[in-house]
Amino acid sequence: MIRTVSTPRKHPPERRRPGTVSIRDVALRAGVSIATVSRAVNRIPTVDSELASRVWKAIDEVGYLPNTQARALVSGRSRLLGLIVSEITNPFFPELVQEFETLATSQGYEVLIGSTNYDPARTESLMRRLLQRNVDGVAVMTFGVEEDLVKKLVEREFPLVFVDAGPNLPNIHVLKVDYGEGIRQGVQHLAALGHRSIAFISGPLAQRSPKVRLDAFLKSMDELGIHVPAEHQVEGTHTMEGGITAMEQLLALDKLPTAVMCSNDMTAIGALHALYRTPLKVPQDISIVGFDDIHLAQFMLPPLTTVQMSCRSLAVAAIEALRAGIEPDHPKARQKEWLISTRLVVRQSSTFPRGSLPAMSHSAQQRHGPAR
């Protein structure tokens, strides 16, 4: 072996955690080179089977675990995915996180999760940290990411997926949730039951997704030629508290709407709770429709009619889109838009408006009957 002339180091720093085992220990034990160990571990077929089994035996004996960081360093791929959500405590997100994590894991990726808590500064530092960790891609399930940063990343062709059109940039991977269709179904469901006075409790309108949902609602109402007075559009916060407050605002109105559509389920749940405190009954006096179909929705009293946005398909699409961006010859490498469909789930929080009850068939009676 030819060495450089520099004198050997005097105090080789002992940085390894005691008990940590490296590829060299395995090689030594198995009496092969580290390259052979590496090949065996990576299941390169050309390795002699006798050697391979010696290697595996040694691996077992010394308790070797390949160091992912080192692998990442040399391969340039970390097999880490970033997942940015706005608020992990909002019940919609854990369900998404769970799906995302399960899928990622099964495909050999790990997930680094961050919640932004709607704080742009936090979002940016989060993004930076994810990049420093060399994540292979990031799914951004929130808003308020600075356009500048995103633009830079897009230029570097860094794999990035947004839900609902993210920043208005070309060449971005976007999961387009079909709010139009989902919310239209909700509106039409209510309209079909005879509602004409339908209020909408939105999310925080400074954010894109809540805005899109509100627009979808207004458009659906417009299609039916129903006017929505300003006082029937209340801004919530996509939280239970927001739903309570917003519903209280509606309750203070001279003329109550006969139905309320909510921008997400937590808002709808808040609305239900505000109503529990009044003599009004859901759905007999007022119908409530949510959006998301979180797990909790079916356990509400009455069980919540809502528009389902499948976490599963969201997660599947997000990961597929990310991998398409990561792996150069992924079949869908050029696809930029991924459509997420939604569907109405009719439960018992919606029925005919009081007074406009049509001659009731027995089945309708059952279907939309009182829940308690």
Place this chain on the structure above:
Amino acid sequence: MIRTVSTPRKHPPERRRPGTVSIRDVALRAGVSIATVSRAVNRIPTVDSELASRVWKAIDEVGYLPNTQARALVSGRSRLLGLIVSEITNPFFPELVQEFETLATSQGYEVLIGSTNYDPARTESLMRRLLQRNVDGVAVMTFGVEEDLVKKLVEREFPLVFVDAGPNLPNIHVLKVDYGEGIRQGVQHLAALGHRSIAFISGPLAQRSPKVRLDAFLKSMDELGIHVPAEHQVEGTHTMEGGITAMEQLLALDKLPTAVMCSNDMTAIGALHALYRTPLKVPQDISIVGFDDIHLAQFMLPPLTTVQMSCRSLAVAAIEALRAGIEPDHPKARQKEWLISTRLVVRQSSTFPRGSLPAMSHSAQQRHGPAR
């Protein structure tokens, strides 16, 4: 420079993502060595200030972000913390995750989260993956981790924190939640109101924490000399569904208990929902007490009386314990147990048992009055 004789590589593989900037680019741009850049970045005070500012300027110009993986590789510390929870969709955990993440982040750590879904195989693979990722320590907020694995890690002095005595091993960092005190307070609250027939809906008893909670309940009852008949101990699942089912079991009994204490809030919420479907009123006909004090608890109808276990203190203690294990000269490096206190939060789901109502003072009337 003295080089070895080997011929130069023919196809230096291009693994770097286009746009990625390394320390060398900065050094080149600033006209200094990479060592100087490294020193500047790490704010080593001996760097000449003129050079340092040149370096920072270059960093800014090329958009350099230090690669954490490489740093971790050389320093032996990844500044990554593993957080294992049983089920991210259980509302208690997101609150914990949020606290944990915020704290970790503010201390320069990133968090790798995994949910086990109560699957031991999944737990083990998760643990292995965390180790491969070189996490500096792992907080295990769940159960069913194989003793063997844990034992190995403990031998290697790998920083590990468990909630509630984890495996029965010496020298393990444990967050001891003071169930005894919390549950005793709950029981005494009910007993003080006059309840003598108190049922308990436990969590899955195969797990340690639910078991400990049940034992604490039985002990508290025993202290008061109250016998708990077998049919008043129902096993739930720590989920809403489990609470519903368990409550239905209790409702089928000839003689109903006058109060039900639940092993966690989700169970209590399930119990409330099962009761909503009956003519029984909470708390007039039956009192319900939960455990955890999740965010949702205060929004129940009636707002849930529960024992608060603070996520914040849990997260604080977990991180402090981990850092104590990670950093050799941490002040609390030798501390093994961390006590987490709990406290009763009286809301409106508990009152006097029907019939045993003492001559009621006006204030008691208000305090424990009907919630709707």
Place this chain on the structure above:
DNA sequence: ATGAAAGCGCTAACAC
């Protein structure tokens, strides 16, 4: 104060 270079654990090109 600064730079050269060793080396963290691993993969992959190359030589044999």
Place this chain on the structure above:
DNA sequence: GTGTTAGCGCTTTCAT
């Protein structure tokens, strides 16, 4: 088929 070695990006020693 197997071994040797360069090098991923960085920190840290050692020499200057």
